[in-house]
Amino acid sequence: MDFAVFLQHCLTGISLGGAYALIAVGYTMVYGILRLINFAHGDIFMMAGYFMVFASSSMPWYLATPIVLIATVILGVLIERAAYKPLRNAPRMSIMISAIGVSYLLQNLATYLFTALPRGYPTLTALKKIFQIGPLSASLVTFITPVLTLALVYVLILLINHSKIGMAMRAVSKDFETAQLMGIKINRVISFTFAIGSLLAAIGSILYFTDRMTVFPFSGALPGLKCFVAAVLGGIGSIPGAMVGGFILGLGETALVAMGYSTFSDAFTFILLIVMLIFRPTGIFGEKVTDKV
Amino acid sequence: MMKMKKNTKILLSVLILIAAVAALWYLDANKNQYSYAISILQRSAIYAIAAVAMNMLTGFTGLFSLGQAGFMAIGAYTVAILTIPVEMRANVYYINGIADFLANLSLPFWAALILGGVLAALVGFFVGIPVLRLKSDYLAIATLGFSEIIRAIIAAPQLDRITNGSYGLKSIPAFSSVFEAFFIAGICILLMILIINSSYGRAFKAIKEDETAAQAMGINLFKHKSMSFIISCFFTGIAGGLLAVFMRSIDSKTFQIALTYDILLIVVLGGLGSITGSVIGAFLMTAGREWLRFFDNPLMIGGFQVPLFRTGFRMVIFSLILMAVVLYYRKGLFGDKEFTWDRMYNFFIRLRDRIRRKTPEKGDKGNV
Numbered sequence: 001m002d003f004a005v006f007l008q009h010c011l012t013g014i015s016l017g018g019a020y021a022l023i024a025v026g027y028t029m030v031y032g033i034l035r036l037i038n039f040a041h042g043d044i045f046m047m048a049g050y051f052m053v054f055a056s057s058s059m060p061w062y063l064a065t066p067i068v069l070i071a072t073v074i075l076g077v078l079i080e081r082a083a084y085k086p087l088r089n090a091p092r093m094s095i096m097i098s099a100i101g102v103s104y105l106l107q108n109l110a111t112y113l114f115t116a117l118p119r120g121y122p123t124l125t126a127l128k129k130i131f132q133i134g135p136l137s138a139s140l141v142t143f144i145t146p147v148l149t150l151a152l153v154y155v156l157i158l159l160i161n162h163s164k165i166g167m168a169m170r171a172v173s174k175d176f177e178t179a180q181l182m183g184i185k186i187n188r189v190i191s192f193t194f195a196i197g198s199l200l201a202a203i204g205s206i207l208y209f210t211d212r213m214t215v216f217p218f219s220g221a222l223p224g225l226k227c228f229v230a231a232v233l234g235g236i237g238s239i240p241g242a243m244v245g246g247f248i249l250g251l252g253e254t255a256l257v258a259m260g261y262s263t264f265s266d267a268f269t270f271i272l273l274i275v276m277l278i279f280r281p282t283g284i285f286g287e288k289v290t291d292k293v
Numbered sequence: 294m295m296k297m298k299k300n301t302k303i304l305l306s307v308l309i310l311i312a313a314v315a316a317l318w319y320l321d322a323n324k325n326q327y328s329y330a331i332s333i334l335q336r337s338a339i340y341a342i343a344a345v346a347m348n349m350l351t352g353f354t355g356l357f358s359l360g361q362a363g364f365m366a367i368g369a370y371t372v373a374i375l376t377i378p379v380e381m382r383a384n385v386y387y388i389n390g391i392a393d394f395l396a397n398l399s400l401p402f403w404a405a406l407i408l409g410g411v412l413a414a415l416v417g418f419f420v421g422i423p424v425l426r427l428k429s430d431y432l433a434i435a436t437l438g439f440s441e442i443i444r445a446i447i448a449a450p451q452l453d454r455i456t457n458g459s460y461g462l463k464s465i466p467a468f469s470s471v472f473e474a475f476f477i478a479g480i481c482i483l484l485m486i487l488i489i490n491s492s493y494g495r496a497f498k499a500i501k502e503d504e505t506a507a508q509a510m511g512i513n514l515f516k517h518k519s520m521s522f523i524i525s526c527f528f529t530g531i532a533g534g535l536l537a538v539f540m541r542s543i544d545s546k547t548f549q550i551a552l553t554y555d556i557l558l559i560v561v562l563g564g565l566g567s568i569t570g571s572v573i574g575a576f577l578m579t580a581g582r583e584w585l586r587f588f589d590n591p592l593m594i595g596g597f598q599v600p601l602f603r604t605g606f607r608m609v610i611f612s613l614i615l616m617a618v619v620l621y622y623r624k625g626l627f628g629d630k631e632f633t634w635d636r637m638y639n640f641f642i643r644l645r646d647r648i649r650r651k652t653p654e655k656g657d658k659g660n661v
């Protein structure tokens with residue numbers, strides 16, 4: 001393979017990985033606090049795609065984008081309030097089943113509201129502009145995604161390490177009950193976590209779908225699961241870990257497609273997951289935790 | 294708690310059984326007229342096998358596995374590949390041709406079905422070795438991953454001459470009679486009930502309640518967990534094989550995660566840890582989807598068209614009902630109890646008393 005082609009694939013992989021990383025951060029934050037695989041996260045990401053389709057059909061992109069972000073955040077927080085909050089003291093399996101139920105509901109709702117036919121994703125001309133650097137050519141979104149991802153993750157880490165709500169989040173994820181006894185308003189912290197997760201999912205969705213061009217009701221299911229795998233890969237609960245996991249998945253998948261094994265690109269994710277769970281269940285950045293009996 | 298006489302209970306069970314067989318016989322006699330009802334009932338029976346198998350794993354052993362669709366795919370493809378009539382094969386594999394060793398290999402339906410189950414169990418054995426060391430949600434996501442890997446392997450172009458890749462398989466011979474699916478489902482569920490009530494089943498329940506305590510009592514955790522997993526995989530494979538015969542044409546998209554979720558929601562609806570719950574749940578859920586079909590058609594009341602009623606609304610209502618069960622009725626229909634005539638009898642007695650007195654007695658909770 002010629003070097004320019006190789007670089008081109010790397011660029012695509014990093015860009016895909018950036019979008020994965022943003023979604024993976026949402027998973028890892030929710031898991032860190034609630035110990036819940038939020039199966040609906042991928043569907044929130046899909047709904048954000050639909051919001052964009054409708055918002056941009058009636059207004060310019062600089063108005064549509066903030067509206068999409070706000071709508072997605074509201075959706076995420078609403079789901080938490082309606083489906084996870086009543087089960088706070090229930091066994092973990094119940095909450096997970098509830099998450100699967102929400103995912104099922106969102107997919108059916110999207111099929112009902114927007115039909116199962118794929119919808120064209122609006123082309124944001126600003127993001128689609130083609131750039132040419134030497135032999136490489138790519139649209140702006142390909143360059144922006146990794147940069148934006150790094151910047152957002154950096155801001156998020158600052159927020160978690162240096163703000164009051166960040167400190168509360170760290171406390172809740174360490175010990176739920178003690179944090180509550182210390183006067184931390186658990187529900188506010190959890191809502192805030194879901195808000196951030198959904199916001200990142202919405203940004204990820206804009207970057208992801210701009211490259212994919214179409215949205216359909218099930219377009220969130222598989223990326224959602226893959227991003228959870230990315231979060232596990234990096235060490236669940238660790239934000240830089242989720243980002244690294246996302247980039248690894250994006251690059252690996254693009255490499256497989258480039259080598260002509262595109263049918264296995266989805267399976268690759270899960271093989272990686274299983275290998276990881278067997279040899280290093282805590283992930284790349286995860287800290288070792290011992291299960292209390 | 295009031296008890297019924299033993300003879301009355303047996304009599305009632307026999308009566309129900311006779312009524313069910315008579316109903317099936319009637320449906321069979323008027324096949325053309327009732328083909329829709331028959332297909333719903335058959336699908337329910339097939340899902341009931343898969344649901345009971347999942348319940349054995351999740352409700353009785355406490356292992357939350359989301360790999361059902363993958364194991365069903367193994368059973369389904371085994372049955373399909375081995376039972377498609379030899380003369381039809383050139384037609385089915387018209388794009389890539391069929392692998393030479395398969396071209397004339399064919400098995401009778403029952404043998405292919407059992408082989409499908411055995412293959413699923415074999416894969417379950419190898420999958421179980423690494424995966425069963427994991428706990429709760431990691432186990433769920435790892436089994437889900439395996440299910441997707443199995444699906445990717447089936448659809449892989451390298452296996453085109455065996456599984457026909459992404460084109461899928463068609464011309465699978467249908468059930469020879471209406472009874473077949475119900476008969477097989479009955480046997481499978483009976484076998485699973487026997488296993489659950491055996492000493493192995495008690496060990497499964499002990500593991501679910503408390504792993505450490507079970508281990509202290511001398512139960513070999515890994516052996517029993519993998520036994521439960523393998524048995525569950527076997528019956529899931531059988532259910533998959535039946536599904537292939539029922540659908541008559543399958544492809545790798547049939548066995549997506551959505552299928553696993555369907556089975557899971559049946560188990561939750563019926564109650565985790567209740568076999569009768571899973572069976573009744575399977576019939577309710579499959580039939581419920583059809584009953585709700587009127588939501589999909591435009592509805593006119595007095596010349597005014599009710600909004601919302603259009604294609605897809607049924608599934609929204611359906612998922613809302615399921616969410617309501619998950620959130621507010623977490624035990625499902627039966628909780629971890631089984632359906633018994635005593636409970637049924639007591640329920641009606643209480644219902645009668647309640648209507649008579651209008652005021653419910655203290656501590657008289659209406660649980661079925």
